[in-house]
């Protein structure tokens with residue numbers, strides 16, 4: 001044990017700083033990647049057993065699997081002295097530290113780090129963390145083999161969670177690794193995490209998207225690469241380069257919030273509408289207590305309703321790192337266009353002031369402190385923007401729905417074929433108008449379902465003539481000239497409307513008959529299939545029949561009949577309970593002439609058995625039962 005490295009920390013310090021030890025592997029890795037970004041790395045390589053649990057857990061007993069996660073960056077690294085001064089000090093604000101500052105030294109990146117606690121994140125998922133970092137100025141020294149070389153001085157130390165998180169403030173001296181003090185040819189940092197809790201690494205594609213969503217930054221000199229340590233080189237899906245987080249946007253729905261810099265003057269901010277013109281009713285930021293807080297980025301509707309939570313709503317970034325995600329800026333439910341906004345609104349907003357001078361980012365870094373006064377002002381601005389986009393995008397969304405419907409249904413041809421005569425022009429026009437109205441307010445998922453589109457077309461064809469008739473009647477009521485010709489027009493349209501209605505009924509019935517034809521020959525048909533069918537279409541048995549649909553009516557009938565039977569015969573009669581699906585007679589139908597007929601439905605090719613026949617007539621009414629319908633054929637089970 002050496003006292004070369006020293007860390008002073010306690011559980012109390014950790015609690016006071018509000019350090020939340022993340023429990024998600026991707027969030028932990030994101031912190032380490034952020035540190036690489038701040039260190040001006042152009043490449044961060046993450047190697048992990050993708051899609052795997054890092055430890056096993058049986059009967060609450062945790063067993064480490066010997067896995068490792070490595071995060072390696074080619075940034076400026078740290079010398080042993082810097083490790084002591086910056087890395088091992090917990091809670092030291094880097095932006096106000098004159099040695100490090102607000103911007104990275106090479107690329108002048110606005111640094112993501114702020115609180116000096118991110119490095120502790122891995123202890124949310126593992127027990128051990130090894131750090132090998134080479135940095136500082138290029139100097140002469142000895143390399144690993146003891147040869148004199150020019151390069152970067154290396155710090156090598158191992159942190160142990162159980163020793164760090166003691167209850168009292170204490171000095172902790174991490175173990176020193178064997179590369180400590182050697183010279184290495186390139187600067188950079190390698191972090192190796194081992195001894196894991198029961199946590200899972202996401203599958204490589206999920207991991208890639210999660211990191212892409214968290215950073216939202218893409219630039220030519222910055223890249224994160226993921227490697228699946230379980231796969232050998234050259235196999236498919238072994239590596240992934242984290243790309244920009246892409247979302248397909250619906251045409252003509254995007255509002256861009258831009259920063260414009262002219263020379264050395266102060267930047268200006270403006271909102272650009274989908275038409276490319278500057279918007280006057282939206283600003284790229286807001287005023288609060290006399291200060292302007294800029295917000296840049298974009299908001300739009302996504303082409304598809306979102307499928308994963310990562311892209312839901314507006315992602316809000318502070319210095320390129322995600323700070324919050326909000327669907328609707330905490331707006332209360334029940335506003336116009338809410339459904340669309342909730343399912344389609346997406347955006348990427350950058351608010352680099354979020355963590356200074358007041359820190360609006362929650363200590364667990366999962367959301368913004370919306371209740372803060374500045375947070376409230378931001379929220380109000382966001383809600384306003386969301387509402388405006390809602391009203392602005394209604395047009396494009398409707399247009400898209402109509403296009404989808406037109407393509408899927410070929411409605412123009414269908415209407416032209418249904419109402420072909422030159423005199424039916426008004427009907428055609430009205431039907432198309434109806435089509436537009438209905439299609440535009442139909443959801444995209446429904447328009448992608450051929451059965452739904454078909455049903456919609458039928459409805460439209462049915463409604464067209466009725467609407468035309470209605471309009472003609474209104475016209476007639478206001479028109480004074482030539483009433484006879486108006487009436488002729490009305491009668492013609494009425495007839496078409498009537499025929500369209502009949503046509504629809506006939507069409508539906510033919511469909512049902514076709515289904516029966518199929519079902520009756522199929523030995524695998526179940527009784528229930530027939531039951532369903534006859535329930536929908538009792539006219540299959542008798543054109544005058546209609547189903548008694550409410551159980552209430554049936555149970556009253558049952559009760560009254562049992563009472564009546566007892567009164568007449570003195571015997572108890574227990575009829576099957578209609579409301580119990582297992583005991584239900586297959587069908588009870590009533591026709592208009594006071595007769596109740598109970599039908600027993602059997603599956604195709606079923607021969608009637610004796611026991612079934614016996615069950616058919618358990619109710620023998622006395623021959624002279626005057627108030628019962630004389631031809632009552634009661635078939636019960």
Ligand SMILES: Nc1ncnc2c1ncn2[C@@H]1O[C@H](COP(=O)(O)OP(=O)(O)OP(=O)(O)O)[C@@H](O)[C@H]1O
Nearest residue numbers: 035039077086087094113114115116117118119189
């Ligand atoms: N990969 C790295 N390369 C070089 N220096 C690093 C690296 N990781 C951490 N450091 C140094 O250690 C310091 C502490 O890191 P830590 O993540 O704890 O805090 P931070 O990044 O300053 O702030 P935050 O808590 O917001 O992440 C950093 O400010 C930086 O000086």
Ligand SMILES: [Mg+2]
Nearest residue numbers: 035113118119
């Ligand atoms: Mg950090």
